Amino acid sequence: MKEMSTTKTLTIYLLTGPYTSQCTDIALDIAEKALNKGYKANLFLYMDAVHVPKKGQKTLRFPKVEERLRKLISIGLRVKACVRCASARGYVEGEQDKETGTFPTTQYVNGASITSIYDFSDWIKESDKVITLGE
Amino acid sequence: MVNSILIMITKAPYGRENVYGGLYTAIACLERKLSVTVVLVNDGVYSAMKGQASYKTLGYPNIEDLFYALFPPAKIFVDQSSMDERGIQKEDLIEIVEVIDEEELLNRIREHGEAIITY
Numbered sequence: 297m298k299e300m301s302t303t304k305t306l307t308i309y310l311l312t313g314p315y316t317s318q319c320t321d322i323a324l325d326i327a328e329k330a331l332n333k334g335y336k337a338n339l340f341l342y343m344d345a346v347h348v349p350k351k352g353q354k355t356l357r358f359p360k361v362e363e364r365l366r367k368l369i370s371i372g373l374r375v376k377a378c379v380r381c382a383s384a385r386g387y388v389e390g391e392q393d394k395e396t397g398t399f400p401t402t403q404y405v406n407g408a409s410i411t412s413i414y415d416f417s418d419w420i421k422e423s424d425k426v427i428t429l430g431e
Numbered sequence: 432m433v434n435s436i437l438i439m440i441t442k443a444p445y446g447r448e449n450v451y452g453g454l455y456t457a458i459a460c461l462e463r464k465l466s467v468t469v470v471l472v473n474d475g476v477y478s479a480m481k482g483q484a485s486y487k488t489l490g491y492p493n494i495e496d497l498f499y500a501l502f503p504p505a506k507i508f509v510d511q512s513s514m515d516e517r518g519i520q521k522e523d524l525i526e527i528v529e530v531i532d533e534e535e536l537l538n539r540i541r542e543h544g545e546a547i548i549t550y
Binding site for chain 1: 432433434436442448449452455456459460462463465546547548549550
């Protein structure tokens with residue numbers, strides 16, 4: 297019989313891109329706290345939030361979202377972006393990989409993938425809490 | 432584990448991507464057998480207006496058609512006070528929506544708001 301996991305899961309649904317508002321920083325703050333407390337954390341990127349994992353971000357004074365994202369991915373944050381939104385914004389560079397269900401891009405940091413909105417629905421079902429940030 | 436989702440749309444259609452985002456997410460959640468409730472409040476009530484011709488005029492997908500893709504099994508509620516503020520009558524809206532007052536809105540949120548996503 298399959299053993300049920302007792303680790304609670306948080307899914308954050310982010311709708312806005314970095315720097316135009318504080319939402320991305322807040323999402324990453326919440327994810328970091330959750331991971332440090334031993335929870336599983338998911339970040340699903342929708343609409344302009346698909347810009348969040350873009351490589352090569354350079355900011356003068358603001359915290360670098362890319363660096364924080366890389367760090368959180370390295371400690372377990374799962375990051376997926378909606379293919380419809382990512383494709384519209386030029387991130388999708390080929391056909392879907394039939395095995396992984398992801399779409400190729402060279403523009404994202406390692407560990408962030410482009411996938412279907414259906415993966416968000418699956419994450420909702422396995423989550424204990426779902427938080428939306430952005431507008 | 433979360434089994435139901437309430438999608439609250441607060442923005443008007445076409446000027447922003449939000450309504451599409453909400454309704455495409457709702458469709459995906461239905462496909463994955465989640466119980467889906469859509470609530471239209473504030474400028475979100477404009478999303479349910481009858482006779483939208485966005486494909487012809489803007490070249491955008493028609494939001495009215497997306498509601499028909501959701502119902503049934505999803506339920507679609509419209510906030511009466513938001514309609515009143517904007518001079519919108521029930522007859523102005525597509526027939527598959529249900530108009531509710533603030534108390535009923537609160538009850539729907541209590542019943543179906545296991546996870547709430549706002550657009």
